[in-house]
Amino acid sequence: MTWETVIGLEVHAQLATKTKIFSGASTAFGALPNTQACLVDLGMPGVLPVLNKGVVDMAIRFGLAVGSSVAEKSVFARKNYFYPDLPKGYQISQFELPVVIGGQIHIELDGGVKKTINLTRAHLEEDAGKSLHEDFEGASGIDLNRAGTPLLEIVSEPEMRSPAEAVAYAKKLHELVQYLGICDGNMQEGSFRVDANISVRKVGAELGTRAEIKNVNSFKFLERAIMFEVERQIDIIEAGGAVVQETRLYDAAKDETRSMRSKADAMDYRYFPDPDLLPLIITPAMIEKVKGEMPELPDAKRTRFIEQYKLSDYDAMVLTGSREIADYYETVVAATGAKDPKIAANWVMGELNARLNADSLDVSESPVDASRMAGLVARILDNTISGKIAKDVFEIMWTSTDSADAIIEAKGLKQITDVGAIAAMVRGVIDQFPEQLAEYKGGRDKLFGFFVGEVMKATKGKANPGQVNQILKDELAK
């Protein structure tokens, strides 16, 4: 490989406030156009912005989580440009003095390779509105509901070297902002948007000319867009050409990037401090207060799960994939007396996850909540039912509100653990299949499974599988 890919990401995370960053209008998604745009969002003559204090706490939370320094003083600046969905003719952002400086995101790649990506900065800004070009003959529609929505723009250093690293970084950041409760992470609704700066160079050479791919809204598209873009740039250079600095758009349908505007059309944004807003001052006391309210972060939780519940790295990673699933798991473990955290882990990661995926549900929407799940796991742990029967019980629970106990009772699914009863049934089965018995004795060991199956069938699956195995082995040896 003579070519090296260099990637830096800029992520726009929509902060999960109820109202906009500089006005009292709602930020709820999906309202009718322009029903959530107040006088301030409309840029009416004479109106003034007032900072939503909620975004400050969120920025501090993020800063603390990535180990950055939270700026004691940051300044809102105006980024001036004309566009119909930008009502004031400028966007309020932060330029020279952002609220968060530096910080790190630790990623893990396939094969367990670990890497640290440094952050350049994160700053607060307002979102623009939306231009609707398709629906109006000969004109464009403007929806200003999104105008003024608070964003945290998180800028990384150009330290990623492959699409996989970029995706791992974006996913890690996505998980983090949700853990922190500062962003709902909904990529379809645009709550988490990624811009990728991509260049290629010969290993060890100076940085190449970069292209920026704007507004990628899924991890899959991010990977594809980078792969396409890297190939495009290498082709250009190998053909003797030069990459042009420009902004490009990823078209998912065609799986390609194409030019939006070149550096030559780059605007001079005439940034200057917004005289309508005072500098944002963050005191040590404010930081201390937020510190006290910080949730446990994914990496710390993962380490704790491995130690506390003796889980594998993989299990711990899956079970800390979101705050909700981690909370679900810990509720189940706590309610089952933490006897065997691995059984609970298997159930949450296995049956529950599969069923949630099949029904396209989030863990927070699970029809079987953590306490009902705990009721089921408890019966497995005390040998009332086998794992196999438990799956049937779980299916019934999924479509009803009954507890595991009620279902076990009603359906008579209680496991048979009486050695004498099981031995009698085992002997009955052996007597029933003399031919197979002869073959088994003649050396066809595989037939052991056949006998197990027949015994389970005879007991309608209720016999304790461990006991069945043991007794069958003894009886067949006779």
Add this chain to the structure above:
Amino acid sequence: MNFHQMSMVQLAGKLQDKSVSSVELTQYFSDRMAKYDDQINGYITKTTELAMAQAQAADARRAAGETGLLLGMPLAHKDIFCTQDIITTCASKMLANFKAPYNATVVEKLNAVGMVTLGKTNMDEFAMGSTTENSAFGVTRNPWDTRAVPGGSSGGAAAVLAAGLAPIATGTDTGGSIRQPAAFCGVTGIKPTYGSVSRYGMIAYASSLDQGGPMGKTAEDCAHLLAAMAGFDERDSTSSEGERPDYVGSLNAPLTGLKVGLPKEYFGEGLSDEVRAATLATAAELEKLGATLVDVSLPNTEHAVPAYYVIAPAEASSNLSRYDGVRFGHRCDNPKDLNDLYTRSRSEGFGAEVKRRIMVGAYVLSAGYYDAYYLKAQRVRRLIKEDFMQAFEACDVILGPVAPTPAWKLGEKTSDPTAMYLADIYTIPVNLAGLPAIAMPAGFAGALPIGVQLIGNYFSEPRLLNVAHQFQQATDHHTKTPAAWA
């Protein structure tokens, strides 16, 4: 009764003792507006019908037992304050059809105490100018000499006060826009400390300098209106959160021991003899009232005008970007495309001075020039503030002229913007520093009034109003009215 020759406080006394009703007073001023305003053009919009309804409501409140000093008092608003359901033009063709869907905080507050809106006064377009010649609705004339300018940008407010077409008015001051027209028209006006009066609903020219304030016949009138206008507003992040000073309570305090600073830079080259004489006579009068005069220096005064003409246009160029023909205001006919919509709407909607300042502002903020112009101007701004802080160690208030000359003739300086800009040399430093200053009549140069200003430290408005009131108790410059409208 010559109501128009009385101060607002005198009229308030009449409303309070019920010798006149708000309806009668409103009718009186509305009649005068109908009769005389054509000769002055002080009003862009007269709201007589609304005024009569507000007057009736005020009379009802008084009948029900309310006794407020401003209850039922007619008032003229500068057409820069947004007024719900009344057109707010900012004297621009751009907003000729603009009806704000809300009231400015100042309007809301004055409505709440029961004041009556006579109309909206003329001004320089978007408050950019010193003569009210830059109005899309025609020039306002100086009631003392209709060939002369009334000053600006609050020229309409000053002129209607001088001609007796309103007893009290609101104005705004970004580089002298309350004080200079007050001086040119022989009335009193105070530019409060930046942050005292909410800017919410006051259409922005230069946000870090703009400040609303009262204009009236006397300092006492201004004190009462300021008390109703000022106060913290959570809708304006630059609004001062401190407790509102008592503007009225100390009006009658004696001036014994007051130290009045005379900055030597305010008496240098370019100052006319008449204005110099009137300013020094004011100093002598204050001395008679118990004050001591001290020499002070404001060495960076000469840099104020260039710094202002970087900072104000920079902010203006951005503040005026919202006038793009998309959501409100002037929109050109049949735009070909987006660029055409922007270009023609703005070219047609804005006047020459506004365009000039937008261009200057965009230039000084552009890449490669920002440090040399904008940042340097901000450094000058700090130096000017430090000059004042130094001076206030030696004195309580600073006395100086408002403008180097009395009002000049209409059209005299329109072809030379720089000469016009330089005439703001004594008022601009105050805005750059964010300080309060009051302008008051101090004599005449022939038929034209001369004004002087008192500049105070932050939030020293009570002291400034006190000094001006004591001066007005001892002198009669402020009681003179132009003969043509007597």
